[in-house]
Every structure is written in structure tokens, then in C-alpha cells.
Amino acid sequence: MALSPADIDALWVTLRLAALTTLILLLIGTPLAWWLAQTRFRGKALVEAIVALPLVLPPTVLGFYLLIALGARGPLGELLTALGLRPLAFTFAGLVVGSVLYSLPFVVQPLQNAFVAVGRAPLEAAAMLRAGPWDRFFTVVVPLARRGFVTATALGFAHTVGEFGVVLMIGGNIPGETRVLSIAIYDHVEALDYAHAHTLAAGLLVLSFVMLWLVYRSNRHAASVMP
Amino acid sequence: MSLEAAFVLEREGFRLDAELREAEPGVIGLFGPSGCGKTTLLRCLAGLERARGYCRVQDRVWQDSRQEVFLPPHRRGIGMVFQDPRLFTHMNVNGNLRYAAKRADTLDQLAGVVDLLDLGPLLMRASHTLSGGERQRVALGRALLSRPDLLLLDEPLAALDAERKREILPYLERVQRSLEIPLVYVSHSLEEVARLADRLVLMESGRTIAAGPAADLLADMALPLAQRDDAGALLIGRVEADDPLYHLISVRVGRDRLRVPRHDVALGDSVKLRIPARDVSLTLEAPQRTSILNVLPATVVAVGPAMEGQSIVRLQLAGGEALLARISMLSARELALEPGKAVFAQIKSVALV
Numbered sequence: 001m002a003l004s005p006a007d008i009d010a011l012w013v014t015l016r017l018a019a020l021t022t023l024i025l026l027l028i029g030t031p032l033a034w035w036l037a038q039t040r041f042r043g044k045a046l047v048e049a050i051v052a053l054p055l056v057l058p059p060t061v062l063g064f065y066l067l068i069a070l071g072a073r074g075p076l077g078e079l080l081t082a083l084g085l086r087p088l089a090f091t092f093a094g095l096v097v098g099s100v101l102y103s104l105p106f107v108v109q110p111l112q113n114a115f116v117a118v119g120r121a122p123l124e125a126a127a128m129l130r131a132g133p134w135d136r137f138f139t140v141v142v143p144l145a146r147r148g149f150v151t152a153t154a155l156g157f158a159h160t161v162g163e164f165g166v167v168l169m170i171g172g173n174i175p176g177e178t179r180v181l182s183i184a185i186y187d188h189v190e191a192l193d194y195a196h197a198h199t200l201a202a203g204l205l206v207l208s209f210v211m212l213w214l215v216y217r218s219n220r221h222a223a224s225v226m227p
Numbered sequence: 228m229s230l231e232a233a234f235v236l237e238r239e240g241f242r243l244d245a246e247l248r249e250a251e252p253g254v255i256g257l258f259g260p261s262g263c264g265k266t267t268l269l270r271c272l273a274g275l276e277r278a279r280g281y282c283r284v285q286d287r288v289w290q291d292s293r294q295e296v297f298l299p300p301h302r303r304g305i306g307m308v309f310q311d312p313r314l315f316t317h318m319n320v321n322g323n324l325r326y327a328a329k330r331a332d333t334l335d336q337l338a339g340v341v342d343l344l345d346l347g348p349l350l351m352r353a354s355h356t357l358s359g360g361e362r363q364r365v366a367l368g369r370a371l372l373s374r375p376d377l378l379l380l381d382e383p384l385a386a387l388d389a390e391r392k393r394e395i396l397p398y399l400e401r402v403q404r405s406l407e408i409p410l411v412y413v414s415h416s417l418e419e420v421a422r423l424a425d426r427l428v429l430m431e432s433g434r435t436i437a438a439g440p441a442a443d444l445l446a447d448m449a450l451p452l453a454q455r456d457d458a459g460a461l462l463i464g465r466v467e468a469d470d471p472l473y474h475l476i477s478v479r480v481g482r483d484r485l486r487v488p489r490h491d492v493a494l495g496d497s498v499k500l501r502i503p504a505r506d507v508s509l510t511l512e513a514p515q516r517t518s519i520l521n522v523l524p525a526t527v528v529a530v531g532p533a534m535e536g537q538s539i540v541r542l543q544l545a546g547g548e549a550l551l552a553r554i555s556m557l558s559a560r561e562l563a564l565e566p567g568k569a570v571f572a573q574i575k576s577v578a579l580v
Binding site: 121122124125126127128129130131132133135136139140143144 | 273275299300301302304305306307309311313314315316317326327330331369370373
């Protein structure tokens, strides 16, 4: 059955949110994962624990604190208001902030593992061939860790698509702005509109499955070229 | 060429306190038992370890801890071949070579290096399909293309079996001859070092204990080298005659002439001969009608203790070259060997190295 304009809006919001979140996560997760893979700093375990928190916390807990922090009377909200900006609660930007925190471990951990697996040996070899730090990172680390990047991208994207609790707490349900697919499905079920719920739920299921399958397939393929 | 370095590095249960001072071109053999700090010293030279100290190659100071100077590894102009070849697995052989050539601006030398090391047939191969010896050849080529001011080879043959070693040694010799830069060759095989090195630096538990021309150090009775089972002198000579019928060549060493099993060398070539101390026996009179081809008159310089029940004797040949002989303590006493005594050294085996 065809999607209603409201459902198409929800799909569009979801895809935009997941794409933007994944992009931001790769930009901040890559240096963070690299630092975690390299550092001998004592506080490393502390940072790792903070990064991993979203894995165990109920999303509603994260969403609750974000709501308090980002709301009009929260510390960040007041700061933004003082700067003449809107508070982030119940906005798309707020959703992006929440999603970035919520999906952080799904991007950082595969990258960190991939960087550790690359090891120091090829980097030292590249340094002996006159490659500087940036050069080494982009010509040696990135290609050797590319399975980690594929996994991190797919997991970060898929996990954001599947988000519900955080969105519910800080995004509300504003059509075209913060109403994502998972919320739309929930609304359909609440309204006993099972047919619409089915369409969206099945679509999400297939999308997630195909993405994960492609990731695992590309990893197996990569494994056969690079033992 | 010149190389001057001194490093101190403290590690848990290990202390490196080493120095190198080399003014002549050629191959410096860094020799010592496993775990004595040879690799660590190389890593300090390369800037891969942050030791305290000083390092200068030619007129460039790479490191001077007192002045807070520390040039990072990629700006030092070091070529290094590690024990494990460390080829980039995401590139084929050609990619690995070009990685070096692009950064050192030596793309015009690529063909020459490929030629020197016979890499042509390997260029399109993925690194994991290469044999151990082939990988080291590629690693060596890559290091040469990085246009180094100092080439460091960290036991490049250690992981290879005897046959692969024989396959790659000639390439190393070719590289050695084609280079005008210092080359530091680390090994715990005396044979390899004797074959390749012009000068030797000996290490023991983190310290450099001696340095000098290889032939001098190998015959120095005060050094632990003379106590090894494979102790032996190194002679440098020139091929004088070829006797294909008996598969022998004659090599002129100072005032003496030695006959050596034939090898792939030409008349006039300069060659190195290694004479194991255990294969040298001594007599007081010139032996008559013996099967031993090389009997040289010599003078005893010193007699010292060797392993249980044995003595090590340092001899001087007519031209001044040093030779070591290991004989039983009893024989040394019965022959009344003492400095200045004239003897005949019977050399049972000579290896062209």
C-alpha cells in the first residue's frame, strides 16, 4: 500500500537524521577512536566507559538528561537563548545532538578495534619512507582499517534509524521536523492503524537487514583479499 | 660519510647505553647476542624510540637532547628494512615501491632498483603471495627508493631458511657495492657479518663494547668473539690464479698465497676469506707430503685460554695479517707456544665469504 504524505515526511526526516548523524560521528569518532587506540593516558578507561554508556543506558535516561540540558531552562538551553538562538529541545538539531551521543559507541568501537588491529608496524614502515603523520593516516591507516570504517558507518546509520526513546524524550512528534519512522509506527499502532504500521515496520526491517547483510558481505570479501 | 651517535634509553629491566662513531664509508656490522639491544639501537637511530642522546649523520644533526632537537622519523632520511618485511598489504609490489619513490622524488630511479634486485616479475603481485626472501627484496628496494642518508638493516635474513639466505645475500652485496651511504647491518650470525661488514661494532647487554675494522675485531683475543665456537679470522686478498682442473683458485693475502675452492669470481677480484680457528692446527716443522693445501709460516703473538681444555692462539702471517688457531691446551704446552715463536699454521678449511 502507498505511503501517506505524513509517512513520507517521517521517512525523509529519518534518513536525513541518520545521514547527518553518521557524518558527524565519523568526523568526531575517527579522531576519538584513533586517540583511544594510541594513547597510554591513564584516564583512557574513563573515556572508554563514557563512550560505551549509551550501550547499556535505557535511551529514555539519555533522552531525559538531554531534555533537561537542552530545554529552554537547561544550562545549554539558557546559553543558546543568551546567544540569541533557539533552545534545541523539540528541534531537528536537538535530535541530531541526541543521536550523535546515542550512536557514538557504534561508530567509535569498530574504528578503535580496526586501528588497534592495524598496529604500529605499517606506520613505522611508512615513516621510514618519509610519510608524515597525516600522510600515514590517510594512505596507510584508512585503507588498512577500511572494514572498520564500513562497519562503523553502517552501524552508526542503522542504529540511528532504529532510535526511539531518545527521540521521544527530546524530539517530541513534530511532523516534518522531528517525527521519525519509529515514532510514526508507534502512532499508527496507537491509532490501531495496523496496515500503515505494517508498511513502515516491514520497510524498516528490510532496510536494516539489507544494510547489515551488505556490511557482512563486504567484510568477508575484504577478508579474502587481505589475509 | 660520517655517523656519530650516542644514546641512553632506560626500559624496564633493560638499559641501552650505546655509541657509534664511524667516519669511513661501507657496511657497519652491528653484532651481539639476541636481546643485547641491537634492534633498540637501530630504532633510536631511526627516531622510532625516544632515547636521550645525540645523533648526527653527515652534517645533519638528527637529535641532540641537550638542545631539545629531535627530528621525527619521517624527516630523517632513514631507510630501514625490518626483521619482518612490513610491506603494505593494501598495495601490490609496484605500489609499495612507488609509495617510497613518490615521497622521495625518485620515480626516475624505480627502473634501476627493479633491475638491481630483479623485482620485474614481482611488480604486479600482491605482497601476501610473495615468499619470505622476495618480500625482503621488495622491502630493500622500497628502502633504497626512499633515498636514505643512512640505511639500516635489522636482521633482514633472520626469518629466512638457509636456502633463502643464499638467495638474497648476493642482492645485499650488490646493494652494498652500489651505495655511497653508510649501511648498518644488524645480525647475530657471525658468518653474515663477516661476509658483509667492513667494520664491526660489538654489543653486549645494552652497551657497545668494541668497534673497528672487521678483520681486527674478529682476531682480537680480548673480545668475546674469540671465545665463540665459530671464532675465526678474516683475511682480505686478491684472486691471482685460477685452476679449473682442480677447481681451485689462488688468493694472494699479503706475502702468502692460499688455495681456495673455486667460486664465481674473476682474476683480480678482491675477496674475503674466513678461516675458522678450529680448522687451524700448528706444527713446529714444515709438514712434508700432507693433504692440507695451505700451510703458512707464522709467528705466535699471544696464547690465551678458550673453552674447557683448549687454547686460542693468535698468529701473525708474514705480511702482518692476523690468524686465530684453537688447539688443545695440552698441545699448546707440549709445543711450548709463547709469543715470538715461529710455527707453521695448517689450514684445513678456508671459506670464501
